[in-house]
Amino acid sequence: MKYYRSHVLVSVDPECVKRGAHEILDALQDELVAEGLIDEVQVLETSRIGDPAQGPDMMVYPEGTHYIGLTANDIPYIVKEHFLKGRVAAKFVAPEKAAVESELSAPTIKEIRVVLRNCGKIDPENIEEYIAEDGYMALAKVLTDCTPDQVIDMVMRSGLRGRGGAGFPTAKKWSLARDAVLPEKYIICNADEGDPGAFMNRLVLESDPHSVVEGMIIAAYAIGAVRGYIYCRAEYPIAVRTLNLAIRQARSMGLLGDNILGTNFSFDLEVRMGAGAFVCGEETALMSSIEGKRGEPRPRPPFPAVKGLWGRPTNINNVETYANVPQIILKGPEWFASMGTEKSKGTKTFALAGDVSHTGLIEVPFGISLREIVYDVGGGIKDGKGFKAIQTGGPMGGCLPAQFLDLPVDYETLGQAGSIMGSGGMIIMDDETCMVDIARFFMEFTQDESCGKCTPCRVGTRRILEILERICAGKGKHGDIETLEMLCKEIKTTSLCGLGQGAPNPVESTLKHFRHEYEAHIYEKRCPAKVCKSLIRYEISPEACTGCTVCARNCPVTAITGERRHAHIINPDTCIRCGICMQVCNFNAISIK
Amino acid sequence: MSPIKSLEDLKRVREEALEKRRVKANSGEIQIIVGMGTTGIAAGARETMKAILDTIEKDSLTGIIVTQTGGFGLDANEPIIQVIVGDQPKVTYGKVTAEVARQIMKEHVVGGKVVQEYVIQA
Numbered sequence: 001m002k003y004y005r006s007h008v009l010v011s012v013d014p015e016c017v018k019r020g021a022h023e024i025l026d027a028l029q030d031e032l033v034a035e036g037l038i039d040e041v042q043v044l045e046t047s048r049i050g051d052p053a054q055g056p057d058m059m060v061y062p063e064g065t066h067y068i069g070l071t072a073n074d075i076p077y078i079v080k081e082h083f084l085k086g087r088v089a090a091k092f093v094a095p096e097k098a099a100v101e102s103e104l105s106a107p108t109i110k111e112i113r114v115v116l117r118n119c120g121k122i123d124p125e126n127i128e129e130y131i132a133e134d135g136y137m138a139l140a141k142v143l144t145d146c147t148p149d150q151v152i153d154m155v156m157r158s159g160l161r162g163r164g165g166a167g168f169p170t171a172k173k174w175s176l177a178r179d180a181v182l183p184e185k186y187i188i189c190n191a192d193e194g195d196p197g198a199f200m201n202r203l204v205l206e207s208d209p210h211s212v213v214e215g216m217i218i219a220a221y222a223i224g225a226v227r228g229y230i231y232c233r234a235e236y237p238i239a240v241r242t243l244n245l246a247i248r249q250a251r252s253m254g255l256l257g258d259n260i261l262g263t264n265f266s267f268d269l270e271v272r273m274g275a276g277a278f279v280c281g282e283e284t285a286l287m288s289s290i291e292g293k294r295g296e297p298r299p300r301p302p303f304p305a306v307k308g309l310w311g312r313p314t315n316i317n318n319v320e321t322y323a324n325v326p327q328i329i330l331k332g333p334e335w336f337a338s339m340g341t342e343k344s345k346g347t348k349t350f351a352l353a354g355d356v357s358h359t360g361l362i363e364v365p366f367g368i369s370l371r372e373i374v375y376d377v378g379g380g381i382k383d384g385k386g387f388k389a390i391q392t393g394g395p396m397g398g399c400l401p402a403q404f405l406d407l408p409v410d411y412e413t414l415g416q417a418g419s420i421m422g423s424g425g426m427i428i429m430d431d432e433t434c435m436v437d438i439a440r441f442f443m444e445f446t447q448d449e450s451c452g453k454c455t456p457c458r459v460g461t462r463r464i465l466e467i468l469e470r471i472c473a474g475k476g477k478h479g480d481i482e483t484l485e486m487l488c489k490e491i492k493t494t495s496l497c498g499l500g501q502g503a504p505n506p507v508e509s510t511l512k513h514f515r516h517e518y519e520a521h522i523y524e525k526r527c528p529a530k531v532c533k534s535l536i537r538y539e540i541s542p543e544a545c546t547g548c549t550v551c552a553r554n555c556p557v558t559a560i561t562g563e564r565r566h567a568h569i570i571n572p573d574t575c576i577r578c579g580i581c582m583q584v585c586n587f588n589a590i591s592i593k
Numbered sequence: 594m595s596p597i598k599s600l601e602d603l604k605r606v607r608e609e610a611l612e613k614r615r616v617k618a619n620s621g622e623i624q625i626i627v628g629m630g631t632t633g634i635a636a637g638a639r640e641t642m643k644a645i646l647d648t649i650e651k652d653s654l655t656g657i658i659v660t661q662t663g664g665f666g667l668d669a670n671e672p673i674i675q676v677i678v679g680d681q682p683k684v685t686y687g688k689v690t691a692e693v694a695r696q697i698m699k700e701h702v703v704g705g706k707v708v709q710e711y712v713i714q715a
Binding site for chain 1: 595599600607631632660661663675
């Protein structure tokens with residue numbers, strides 16, 4: 001292999017090529033030949049190095065000097081300075097980029113923090129801290145340099161899709177609202193994050209509220225809205241407080257209200273609190289609730305973009321969607337589109353909960369595998385146990401077993417696997433989880449939260465829950481599985497809103513992937529994971545029992561009998577399967593059968 | 594705070610905010626940042642905060658700024674505090690109970706020695 005003292009890597013990112021990267025390559029070649037350096041310096045093509053908007057750019061190794069904003073005419077000077085005289089051509093050196101630093105300083109490898117970039121770094125109660133991190137610069141750029149159509153075009157090119165779960169292209173939604181003819185349009189931020197175990201939006205609202213406010217003002221400008229609402233659940237008191245504070249500060253600095261930044265664009269924002277109904281996260285129910293009515297969904301169409309809040313054109317996006325917008329404007333749609341998969345661009349925040357070592361929030365680019373999320377970012381399963389399943393997308397998502405671990409995560413792949421992206425909750429379950437019990441748990445939640453407006457959801461979820469409760473109680477019978485399958489199908493196809501349509505997902509997916517557990521419960525009256533209380537028995541091994549009496553003394557229902565220094569016995573008829581005896585036994589003499 | 598009327602105004606405010614930060618870093622003052630999001634508070638960040646403030650008051654420590662931030666996402670490690678001494682790199686501590694906070698105050702903030710045991714490794 002030939003030895004070179006220096007390597008020049010020129011970015012041939014499409015954007016850089018458009019800006020003349022090939023001319024740079026030619027000029028480098030010519031100049032190096034002319035200076036007689038061609039045998040010492042190797043010129044290579046590479047993919048994107050820095051921000052292509054500052055391209056064409058190139059990297060020189062071993063020094064690691066990053067030159068940006070080049071033209072072919074600059075090359076003779078750089079070659080003379082850098083390769084002949086050995087001096088860095090300071091004029092073209094890229095400044096240390098804060099954005100790159102913050103991306104690199106993500107707390108775990110494989111994470112890229114875009115939405116969460118300021119979380120845990122700035123004081124959320126001080127607007128100056130946000131402005132110091134380039135806050136409201138995107139808004140200023142939009143208001144002074146861009147038409148609303150240009151803003152929508154940028155969002156379109158970025159490929160941003162709704163982070164609330166359905167993944168509808170954001171730009172499309174905005175242009176529908178923009179094209180709506182009725183005047184007095186509204187903009188809503190859906191911060192009614194109700195999925196159990198999901199708290200992505202809460203962290204953003206509590207830790208970086210201005211990013212959402214800024215995103216909403218930009219969206220309002222794009223569609224021509226006059227007023228906005230953030231619909232936040234009352235269970236997030238800290239988020240509501242920081243949001244209200246953020247709005248007050250933005251207003252007092254002239255970033256909300258009349259004539260924002262001295263332009264003729266006016267917009268204001270207020271927080272509305274939800275009273276805890278899960279269904280209010282559904283957009284039509286949410287709008288009803290803001291209007292002061294009962295939070296119940298209505299059929300669509302008409303879609304909110306045509307007839308929304310108070311009958312006016314309305315744009316509704318999720319917290320995370322809005323928080324992405326300022327970054328897309330500032331760093332360019334191409335930067336955003338460079339992350340993720342073909343159809344799902346950018347990053348996504350996920351809340352890891354359940355039996356994983358590092359519970360908490362993560363932000364990863366689309367396309368990362370579930371395995372990387374669970375093991376690399378999440379630190380693997382707690383207490384060294386085995387992985388059993390992962391529930392994505394909250395209570396309306398599906399449970400995916402281990403064979404899906406290498407699935408690259410994006411909207412399409414999760415859908416094909418029988419789950420959903422949802423807002424980003426991920427509940428990880430270890431091998432001691434009973435999948436029938438899990439399905440029962442999620443069904444209990446959706447049944448409880450069904451608003452009752454349409455029959456399939458109101459009655460159907462109740463029937464499913466009853467069957468599941470029966471199966472868990474050891475009273476399952478032939479035909480239960482078939483009835484469940486039929487109910488799931490009916491509820492899915494006939495429910496009015498997303499809650500009902502998604503409610504059967506946990507049951508359907510566990511029936512598909514863990515059917516043998518249902519069968520064991522129904523036909524063998526056995527809970528393989530030893531969770532369902534009616535199907536398990538606690539037993540004392542006579543060999544291991546020393547007759548210390550500690551279990552008998554701790555049993556709340558005096559189900560344990562036996563003499564001191566003789567093996568004890570549990571009476572299964574009185575035993576309530578609380579498990580206390582097993583916890584207190586010092587000799588591991590008690591086991592579940 | 595005066596209203597921002599133009600892009601130039603906004604840039605000026607940003608520069609001032611950055612300048613404030615630089616001054617803070619160069620003053621040699623010690624910054625203690627406590628994560629006070631919902632998860633932090635649920636894990637006991639208020640007690641942690643109280644222990645820090647108590648220590649400062651009891652030992653009459655000066656040159657320390659205690660501020661709060663939201664969450665960082667590392668919920669399994671809450672309560673989380675960050676300690677910045679002058680221009681030294683930021684140290685992030687996890688599982689900082691009131692007890693640990695007092696230890697960090699004594700050994701790191703006063704003594705200048707990082708309490709490795711509770712540092713969150715990236």
